[in-house]
Amino acid sequence: MIQIHTPTTFWLTALLFFIAIFGRYVIFSLLFWWLFKISLKxxxxxxxxxxxxxxxxxxxxxxxxxxxxxxxxxxxxxxMIIAYQHNYTQLYTNIHEYPIVWYPLSILSVMFVHETYYYWIHRWMHRPGVYRWVHKTHHDSITTSPWTAFSFHPVESTLQAIVIPVLTFVIPLHVSAVGLLLIIMTISSTINHLNTEIYPRDFDRHWLGRWLIGATHHSLHHSQFRFNYGLYFTFWDKWMKTESPNFHQLFEQKTRKEDSNL
Structure with a gap:
């Protein structure tokens, strides 16, 4: 774990994190753009x-x-790193500090809490008095692309960024689990904003696929506004009856050609 003790290490750490965060966004956006818009166009x-x-x-x-x-x-x-150095967080570096089964369970726990937080904060951001100042920047992209994945107003960016760091204060997380969560978040956001459905036919009704958000599901949110508020998963939209009534029909329409051509 990086240690911050001087102004030099502070700014060096900040630079490294920025390169990692912005670089991750650029790499995944370019990768998906090239793969589905160029190579497999x-x-x-x-x-x-x-x-x-x-x-x-x-x-x-x-x-x-x-x-x-x-x-x-x-x-x-x-x-978050500074808080860790002062022993305020539950981050740990020794993989054997907790039973190994806790590693995947901790990731799933954080994803569930993150999904729940995001669903409800997302609905709040669509309130008329909030939407204009906080969420409109993201919705200016009606037709999305991988570049849309991190395109937020600073207030929304802050609301999105605080979740996982706050959870490190209450949920024991291995430092690599945090990194894995951030990669999952970036890949999921890139796929959701790709505006190209990459999942196979009938995946929207598959035992696993029915719970995962993809390009069709999230694109409907950008065009219809009042449906499909989820982040990774569809369960809150299903439970709260906010899943678009057009989703399954549109998914079938976009995937009904023979998958053997892919």
Whole structure:
């Protein structure tokens, strides 16, 4: 674990975290963009969810907001490291400090709490008095792309960034589990904003797939606004009856060509 004892180590740590956070966003965005928009463009052309063309300059606008988001994520991450050094968190570095079964359980526990927090804070951000100032920046991207994944207003970025660090104060987490959670979060957000459905036909009714959010599910949120508020999973939308009535029909429409062509 990085130790911060001087101004030099503070700024070096901040720089390393920023490179890791913004670099992760850029790498995954480029990877998914290249894979599904360039390399496999012909095979996945029919799976584009939203047909409305993206606005001129939208990519750079989203990257600009994502840069600010990454700076906010960096500041909160450095704060978490300082809290760890003062023994305020439940982070641990020895994998054997807890039973090994706790490792996957801790990740699932954090994802469940994160999902619950995000679903309800997301619905709150859609209240008229809040939406304009906090969430509209993200919804300016009606037709999304991998670059949309971190494109948030600074207030929303802060609300998104605080969850996992706060949970480290109450849930024992191995430091590698935190890193894995951040990777899962980035991959999930990139897939959800890809605007190309990459999951196979009938996956929306599969025992696992029915609980996972993908491009079709989240694209409907960007176009319909009042449905599909989830982050990783669909269970809160199902429980609260906020899943779009058009989801299954649209998913079938986008995936009904033979998967053997993929």
């Amino acid at each position: 012909e095979q996945f052309a029919h799976r584009a969810v939203q047909q409305r063309p993206r606005k001129i300059g939208q990519d750079w606008r989203e990257i600009g907001w994502s840069l600010i988001t990454s700076l906010i994520f960096t500041a909160i991450a450095v704060g």
